[in-house]
Amino acid sequence: MTLEILQVPGCPGADVLAARLDGLLAGRYAVTRRVVTSQGDAERLGMTGSPTLLADGTDPFARPGLLPAVSCRLYRDEGGRRVSAPSAAQLRAVLGL
Numbered sequence: 001m002t003l004e005i006l007q008v009p010g011c012p013g014a015d016v017l018a019a020r021l022d023g024l025l026a027g028r029y030a031v032t033r034r035v036v037t038s039q040g041d042a043e044r045l046g047m048t049g050s051p052t053l054l055a056d057g058t059d060p061f062a063r064p065g066l067l068p069a070v071s072c073r074l075y076r077d078e079g080g081r082r083v084s085a086p087s088a089a090q091l092r093a094v095l096g097l
Contacts (some may be wrong), residue, residue, distance in 0.1 A: 001095070002029045004054045006047040008070055013084030014051040020088050021053075024097055042068040049073025051085060060094035061086060 003021065011023035012031065021031050036047050046052070048066040050073055052059055061075065074082040078089065091097070 001029050002054075002056055003029055005031060005033045006036050006045055006050065006052040006054065007033060008050040008072070009037065010037055011050040011072070013072065017051045017053060020085060020091055024088055024091055024095075036070060039068070039070055040089035046066075050088050053086070053091075054094060061090075087096075 005014050005017055005021075005023075006089070017032060018033065019034075025031070034045070036042050036045060036050070041047075046054065046059055047056075047068055048059065048062065049069050049071050052073060053061065072084075074084065075086050075090075077083045077087050086094075
């Protein structure tokens with residue numbers, strides 16, 4: 001599986017996401033990070049806000065109506081609260097870990 005984090009420069013949510021993935025993956029998969037600075041690149045890469053996780057080129061957290069954007073992205077945790085990155089449990093579920 002290829003995993004890539006798409007992010008805007010300095011995105012704190014990307015650091016949280018990377019740390020959670022690091023803890024879950026235990027070296028089984030490499031995670032790359034790509035800084036996206038233009039709307040054109042966001043559209044080409046499928047970034048719907050920062051951070052966006054791509055697993056084998058697909059956003060496992062995609063929702064209908066989310067458009068490509070060079071902006072912050074918020075997720076909903078298990079309690080419905082807005083958070084800067086998916087929880088470890090949510091990542092486990094979408095990645096089949």
